[in-house]
Amino acid sequence: MEKDPIKKYVPYPVIDLPDRTWPGNRIEHAPIWCSVDLRDGNQALPIPMTVDEKTELFEHLVKLGFKEIEVGFPSASETEFRFLRNLIEENRIPEDVTVQCLVQCREHLIRRTFEALDGAPNAIVHFYNSTNPLQRRVTFNLSKEEIRDIAVKGAQLCMELKDSTSCRNVRFQYSPESFTDTELEYSLEVCEAVKAVIAPTPDNPLILNLPATVELFTPNVHADQIEWFCRNISGRESVLISLHTHNDRGTGVAATELGLMAGADRVEGTLFGNGERTGNLDIVTVALNMYTQGVDPNLDLSDLPNTREIYERTTRMSVHERHPYGGDLVFTAFSGSHQDAIKKGMDARAKSDSPLWQVPYLPIDCEDIGRTYQAIIRINSQSGKGGVAYVLERTYGIQMPKPMHPEFGNVVTALADDQSAELNSLQIWEAFEHEYLKRSSPLELVDYDIDHKPDDVHSVHMSAEVVFEGEKRVLQGSGNGPIAAFVSALDSGGLKDFNLQNYSQHSISRGSAADAVSFVEIQRSSDKYSFWGASIDSNVENGGLMALVSAYNRLHA
C-alpha cells in the first residue's frame, strides 16, 4: 500500500445539490422489485445455473411475489436462449409476471433477443451500453457523441422490432452502464436521446435504470445523483427510475435505501446479494428492513429458510453466518448480557397484549420469516445465567427459580470454558442432570413411609430408610409437610447441618415422561452458603424429597 500522500487513488467529487431533499424523506411504500438473480446473479457464478436450476429459481421468485424478473441475456448463449424459450413454450410465465432480457446495444444481439421473446406474454427489453469516461476511452475509444449514438441506434432498432414481435406487451429499459461513474449531465443527455426515440407515456413508461455498476463512493453521493437525475429528466411521469447497486464498498443496501429516499421507483437486485464481485444489492435485506419499519415490502419472505435452501442449492453459493436476516447466527446471542435481555424481552412479550415487537437486540421477530426461537440463545463460555436458564426452559420446559440461575450458570460456564466450545441444549441438559438429578451420595433415600395426620400441628410423620456414607439407617421425623418431616428425620439422625430455605415445584410443559420438577434450596448452617437441589418425578411428594436429597448431596460433594 502507498503511504501518504497516496497518488494512486482520488476521491470522487461531491454533487452540487445544496437544496437536496432526500435526507428528510422516508421509505413509505415498496418499490417495483426486479430480480436479476437469473442474469446478473447467474453471470457471476463460477458454475452458472443449468436450465433446470434456473427454472426452479424462477418459479421460486414468482412464488415470492416478484412481478419483474430478468431471466437472462438470451442472445449470449444457447443455454440462455433455451431457458427463455422453455419458459415461454411451457407456459411457465404467469400473466402478471414480466420477463426481462438484457442485451448490449448491438444489432445482432438485439435481433436475437426479440427472437427469444417470441410469444412471451409480457416482456421488458433491457438494452445498455457503457457511458463512463473510463470505458469510453479504454474499452470503446469513442467520443461522447459516438457513445450516445450506440444507445440511440439500439433504441431505434428496439422500436422497429417491437412492431413485428409476437410478444404481446413489450416495454423498454435502458441502462447507461456505470451511471454513477459517468458525468451526470452526459448521462442525462444520453437518456434524453433514448427517451426521444422510445417516446414513453405515463401509461407506457420507459424504465431508466441508473446502475452503480461498481460502487465507488459513499451512499449519500449516490442519493444526490439520483435526486439530481429525477429532478432534471424531462417528462418525469413517463419514466420509471430504477436502481441497480453493487456492493464493492459494502454499502449496496444503504445506497439503495438512500436512492429510494431520493425518488427512485424501482429496485433491481438479487436474493442474498449474489452477483458480480462483492455482489448485487441484497433484495431480501432491503425488503425486510422495510418490513421492520412497518412498510409492507410486497414480497413473501415468510419462509426464508426455504428461500435460502433453494438459493444455495441452485446457485451453489452459501449465505454467510452473519448475513442479515438469513444467516445462521443472526438470531443467536452468545454473550451473557444479550441473552439476559433477550430472555427478559421474550418473557415480557409473552405476558403483554401489545402487538409491538420489542425484544432487545432483535430487530425482527424471527418467526415472521420462518425462523425459530430455539436458535436464539446459544451457550459458550461468554454466556450468562439468563441464557442457560432460557435454553433449559425453551427446550426442556424447566423453569429454574431465579435465585438458582447463578449457581447453574456457573456450572455451565465452567464446562464451556473447560471444553473451549459451544454447548448445545443436550449438553446443557446433561450438565443439569449430572449436577442435580443424579446425586446419590453421601445420602440416599431408599424407602419411606409417610403418615398424614390432619388434626396434628405436625401433620406429617415420616419414617425414612436412608443410606448415609454407605451405612443403612432408619430415621423418624415430623413436620407440617413431607419435606419438613424429612428435614426433621435427618435432624433426629444428627445429619442436619443446614436450614431449608426454599421449595418450589411446577409441572413440566414438554419433554420427558415425568410430570413435575421440584427445586429445594438449603443453606449450610456454618457459613450460610446456599445450595440448590432438583428432581423430576411423576409423584409430587417423592419429587420434593428427592430435590432435598439432591441439595444435601451437593452441599456434601
Ligand SMILES: CC(=O)SCCNC(=O)CCNC(=O)[C@H](O)C(C)(C)COP(=O)(O)OP(=O)(O)OC[C@H]1O[C@@H](n2cnc3c(N)ncnc32)[C@H](O)[C@@H]1OP(=O)(O)O
Ligand atoms: C455490467 C454488466 O453486468 S453488463 C452484462 C455483462 N454480461 C455479459 O456480458 C454476459 C453475456 N455476454 C456474453 O456472453 C458476450 O459478451 C456477448 C455474447 C454478449 C458478446 O460476445 P462477443 O461479441 O463475442 O464478445 P465481447 O463481449 O468481448 O464483445 C466485445 C465487443 O462488444 C462491444 N461492446 C461491449 N458492450 C457493448 C455495448 N453495450 N454496446 C455496444 N457494443 C458493446 C465492445 O466494444 C467490443 O467491441 P470490439 O470487438 O469492436 O472491440
Ligand SMILES: CC(C)C(=O)C(=O)O
Ligand atoms: C447492465 C447493467 C444494469 C448492470 O448489470 C450493471 O451496470 O451492473
